[in-house]
Amino acid sequence: MSFAFKKFNFFQQHEVKIHGFPANSTCHCLGGSLLYVGCDNGTVHLLDEAFQSQGSLSAYGHKVLFIAWAPARQLLVTVGLEEPGISTATLKVWEAERVATAAATAAAASSAAAAISALPQPAAASAAAASLPPLRLHKLFSSKHPESEVTALAVADDGSAAGNLLLVAVGLAAGAVHVFSGDVSSQKGKLTHTGKLQVRPDSGELWKVNALVFAAPQQQQQQQQQQQQGRNDASNKDPAAAAGGSSSKIAALGRSTPAASGGGACESSSSSSSQQATPGQQWLYVVTEAQTLGFNMADMSKTILDQQGLLASGCAVLQEGLLVVARDDALYEYTPETRAGCTAFEGLKQGLAKLRRYLVVTTDDTSPDGAASSQLHLLDVRNKLLAGSFGLQGLAAVVVGPGGLATWDKAGRLVRYFEVELSTQLEVLFKRSLHKLALDLALCHDADPQLIAAIRQRWGDHLYAKAEYEGAMAQYLETIGSDLEPSYVIRRFLDAQRIHSLTRYLEQLHAAGLGTADHTTLLLNCYTKLKDVGKLDAFLHRNAGSSSSSSRGPAGGVGGGAAGMAVLAAAEKAARRHGKGGKGEGPQLSFDPETAFKVLRSAGYAQHALFVAEQAAQPEWILDVLLEDMGSFPEALAFIGLLSRRQQAQALQRYGKLLIGAAPDDTTALLMALCMPGPESQADHTGDSADAKADAKFVASVADYAQLYADRPTRLLYLCEFILFNSGEGEVPQEQQLYHTLLELYLAEQLVDHELQEAAAGSAAEVAPQARRDKARELLQRGWQPHMAQPKYDPEHALVLCRQHSYVPGLVLLYDKKRLYREVAALHMQAGDYGSLIAACVQYGDAAAGGDPQLWAEALEFFCSQPGDCSSAISQVLQHIEQGELLPPLVVLQTLAKNKNLKVSIVKDYVARQLQMEGKEIAKDRDTISRLQAETSAMKAEAAKLKSQPHVFQSSRCAASGQALELPVVHFMCGHSFNLRSLGESDRECPLCAPDFRRVLDIRRNMKAGALKPDEFFSQLDASADGFGVVAEHFGRGVMNMTQQSMASQGAAAGAGAGALGQL
Incomplete structure (x- = not known):
């Protein structure tokens, strides 16, 4: 055993008490969801994942030698003997579905028969083997092909074979490999012998074929790529490793999953052969006792991969695209071109199998006393992990079935092996501080991303506790995007000595689009504290692209002496995105622009703040920097001029005071253009949006900007005059406020701009007050012309202003317009202007012209109450009173008597004329009285006559129609007669005399x-x-x-x- 593998107990044994594994098994293979076991009596048994029998098939008359599975076509390929003797060796191809159906049917029938006959179950099962003709059949040996012991079988059915052909390779002890192919998809297809591969070495007598494996190089290349990717993952170079959480999530999320694909580890490699594999070709690995070979099935060409072979059968498998050969000293890996590497693992090998990512290696562990013993090892070659080792006595077979790994011994014991849950494995690794191995293991299991992140967090915490801050940060970086809160990492690295690591973390956080406003603030503070302008530039330009190389040079400063032009260029870009009739749509930045802008401004990085404002297309931010931080007033005004009209209005409301103080003339000129209809309002906007059309027609109101000119009233005066006198009817919004402002400016006692007052010491800068007051009356007349239904200003407000500034002409004009004639007279009385008072009485005292005659009486009262000599004025007033008969003479005399200084000569003529006139009126009245008395006497006499004497009606015609009177006739006492038909039914009075x-x-x-x-x-x-x-x-x-x-x-x-x- 090699010390390169770390030993763990990640597998547990479980003996299966009741199973259907046959004691006389000779071979087996996994096919879909079933395990096919061949026996020495020619029967093939079908077992499920619990190793329970699902039936059997009578495949051969004597013995089953080998079984192979064709997964793409769901075919079962067997080699067996019909009779004792190798000459009857036959290759058969079966349809797996038909086999399973026939076996299940036979098993059901056998179970029913066993229940009736009470036969023991093994006997019944033995009698239940189904009989089924194979799909294809081919005898291996003939006169052309000498007999030899069959030692290996392989099937190519991965879709890379040409057409629909099934490739079958049969290895012989004589050092040859027979290749069969055939179309098994049609009924007429045949399985024919297509070639014989000679695998004998040039010298020696070791040529027995101990292993055959088909492989497609295209699949091998993919597996090698996945292998290399897996190695990169294990080396923490996978940037996509995401998700994380606390270590408590491991137990909940760690569970056994299908193994990930990847390559095995290698410790050495040999030089590659000159022959290169072509995608789509089919290759056959052949391992003999002396050599390891590779055959290209397209042209049957041979490549010697190694001058070593296998002395035992069943010690070669295809693992992740590579041929793995288990020799006593190591596990060797091969590609179709060369040996790829090897992994040291000593021991006398008895067998090799594949279980997901594990290699199941069986070694001889026979003790010196001669007792047969074996060791079962489960190797994770990629991670150098020995997941389990088990000692076995009398091992008969190692089985990888649908239910996992199992062993069958000669005593009839079937033992299954279960891998413990991933969470348990990880906890063991954590206790030994094997965090890297834990991570690699989780990646191999395709573990949940949250679990991967939790492992990385624990690894980072472990490194942080050991003061390996760079390594810890490398792990924390991989948790970005997981459930691990960034604040957990940030708090650990909030130290000036670890500010570089913290900066890296914050950069990755923003690169992943997960940076919040607080993270952006912290990152920018890190940059400014480190004074790393280069990284600050890179961070700000990350999403800006080539189009955003605005006003700043490499170091973030404005380039050279063209600072104004550079700043304006940046401003123009923002205005093009955010101005002139549309809403701004700047680039999607990977950070919060508002936070970045505030931090950069507070740190004194005005140019960087300007860049952020330009990228975010925020005119307000741009103007904040230009005006408050850089003092670039001309550039700011030029930028405002590029915005839409509504945005210009908003900008001037916010920054107008500052701009007027620095550039009053240019700012006033901009306001003049903004407060008047622009040329765009008359242009054709057919293709523009509704917002663009509305913006083109927008006109600002001067009233919104009047307060900005508190220190510069003369420029406000010029602004108001320009707008009022150059605008058409109805073009000026809030025109009333404009009149009020201009009137107040005209009536002001002093109108001096602040800077002119400081330069000229006040009086020299004064605008002529009298000239302004003259303009005030013209303004009042302009705003209330005779043809206007309503004035353009508020008369009451104008009256208040005129009274406040004692502007008599304006008051007179307004009183005249409002027909308040007595107020006009009172105004002149208060001023003591006799001539104006008499003129006002003449103008407004004529009742025929709609005036008020009472003005003359008030004027007379006023003059008579004056202490001075008002004889001339009184004479004029008396003349008008007399002509208009405005006052009774008695009242006039009573009023005149109040002035003790008035001479009788002034009123003598008036009294004489009045007496003469009164005499004429008396005489006239007496004549009228006499006439009326005579008429009254005549009426009384007539009334008495009507009461006492008969009245004769002499009229012969109807007074209404002029026709002759015909009975019935109605006569009235007034002398009129009418035909009854000419009168209405309700007429009881003479129709002719009734109105009078x-x-x-x-x-x-x-x-x-x-x-x-x-x-x-x-x-x-x-x-x-x-x-x-x-x-x-x-x-x-x-x-x-x-x-x-x-x-x-x-x-x-x-x-x-x-x-x-x-x-x-």
């Missing part, structure tokens, strides 16, 4: 109704300047003729009438 009569009644009714409202009388009396006129008017309505009783009755009548009207 009703008018008189309405006048009378209104007079009486007015007399019933004393409160209205007294209120009019208090409000009127001519109280006598009010009293006279109400006397005329008969208010003094109404007694208290008559007023009550009239009120009741009025209420009844109102109720009737309400019912109607």
Whole structure:
């Protein structure tokens, strides 16, 4: 035994008490889910995975020598003797399905018969062998092919044989191999002898064929690649090893799984032969007593692989694409071209079998006293692992069946061998600190990725405890993407002395796309602490590609004297992705850009922060760096100009104060363009998106930026004027706010920019106040023109501003627009401007023009209350009052009497004219009274005549139609006559005189109704300047003729009438 193998007890024995393994077995093979066992009586037994009999087949008359399985075609190939003597050796091919069916049927019949006859079960089973004709049959020996002992059998059925041919090789003790082929897929196909391979050496008499193995080089190459990959895995070079967890998961996740493919280990190798294998060719390994050979079945060419062979049969298998030959000193591996290597394992070999990735090696362990004894070894060659060793007495056969490995001894004992669970194996390895072997073993078992990661974690913890930090980090790196929290690793390496290892871990974490914002922060802090600009650049450029080589040189700085152009170039790239009518779609970075940006800025890496902002297509971040960190105001303004209009508006709202302080003219020019419709709004946007169309039509409001000009009001003035006077109707948003801002600027007492004030000491920088105030009145007129239904500004707000700044022209204009004429007059009164007051009264005191005549009365009151000489003004006011008959003379005289300094000469002419006019009115009234009295007397006389004397109706025609009167006729006392048919059914009054009569009644009714409202009388009396006129008017309505009783009755009548009207 070699000390290169580590010994473990990973297999356990279990004796099978009841089984169907025949005692007279000669050969066996695994075929699908059954084990086929040939016996010396010509019978083939079928056993399941529990080694229980599933029936038998009578294949030969004498003895079964060899059995082989063709998996692709599900065929069973046997070689046996029909009679004693080698001359009857026959090759037969069976359909496995038919064999299994026939054997099961025969076994069932035999069981039924045994139950009836009460025969012992072995006897019944022996009688139950099924008889079935083979699919193909061929006698091995004839006159052309001399007889020789059959020593080996091999079948090629892996799909690489030409067409549908089945290749069968039969080895002989005479040093020859017979090759048979045939089409077994059709009924007419035959199995024919196609060749004879001579395997005798050039010298010597050792030529017996002890092993035959078919192999396809293409499969071998694939197996070798998998072998090399497995070795890389074992060397911790597999970057895909993922997943992990705590060591407690091993017991839960570790369970036995099918073995992984891979190559065996080798300790030495020989030079390869000149002949090379071609994919698709079929090769046959032949191991004789003296040599190991390889035959290309395409041309039957021979390659001597080794000048050593096998002295015992059954010590060669095909393992993972390589021929493994077990000699007493070692296990040798071969390819079709040469020997591939060997693994030292001493002992007299009795047999070799394959169980998944294990080689089952049987060695002779006979003691000196002569007792027959053997040792069963299970070798994992790849991992140099001896999984189990068992001493056996009287070993008869080693069987690899569907249920795993078993041994059969001469005493009839059948022992099965079970591999313990993977978790148990791993715990054993962990106790011995064999973490690498544990990892290799788990990889061979195709273990769950979580288990692989748990092993790596334990290995890393072990190395970390031994202060092997680099090795520990190498294992922790392989757990990235598993259940192992990154914080577990990070906490262990948060030390300045291990910052390089921590940096490696964080880099891999981000490369796997698993880095969080906190991880990004930590990684960037590591870079900045190490001052490793190169790695910082590499990290930032990882996903940027060639298109992202923006503004920075190799060291991350802005290149040369073209800093401004370089920064602008980076800004333009971000603007192209994130501006001009669309949403930005930057590259998908492997880290959190916002976190990286903040960390780089705080660490003073402005250029790197700018790069991150550009890659993330974040205009706000770019402007933060350009303005706050680099002070690149021209580049920032140029970048803002490249953005979409909405983004420009947002950027100026955020950074406008800073930009105006550094570049007021350029910033104001940018705002002018933004607050007015751009050329894009008139362009054709048929193919653009809805967002692009909306952005092209976006116009910013000046009101949103007015606060930015707190220290530079003159530029705000120019901005407002430019936008207002250069925009069309309805093009300016929030136009009212624009008017308010501009008006306030016009009315300001001082308008000085901060920098001009510092340079010119205040007064020299002042914009002419009077010129601004003149513009204020023009602005008010512009915003409220006669044809406008509503003003473009808020009149109340404008009034407040004008009052606040004592701007009289503006107040006058606004009062005029609002028809507040008395406020205009009061304004002039307050200012003591007599001329303007009289002009205002002339303009607004004409009732015919919609004015307020009461202004003259107020003006007269004002002038009479002044202490100075206002004779001229009073004369003008009296003239207008007299012309318009605005006030009763008595009221005028009472008002004039308040001014003690007023001369009588001023009012003498006025009094004379008023007396003359009053005399004319009295005379006129007397004439009217006389006329009305005469009419009243005549009416009274007529009424008395109607009451006392008959009335003669002399009209002969109808007053309505003009036709002759015909009975029936209706006569009215007014003298009108009508045919009855000309009147309505409800007419009880003369249709011609009724309107005048009703008018008189309405006048009378209104007079009486007015007399019933004393409160209205007294209120009019208090409000009127001519109280006598009010009293006279109400006397005329008969208010003094109404007694208290008559007023009550009239009120009741009025209420009844109102109720009737309400019912109607």
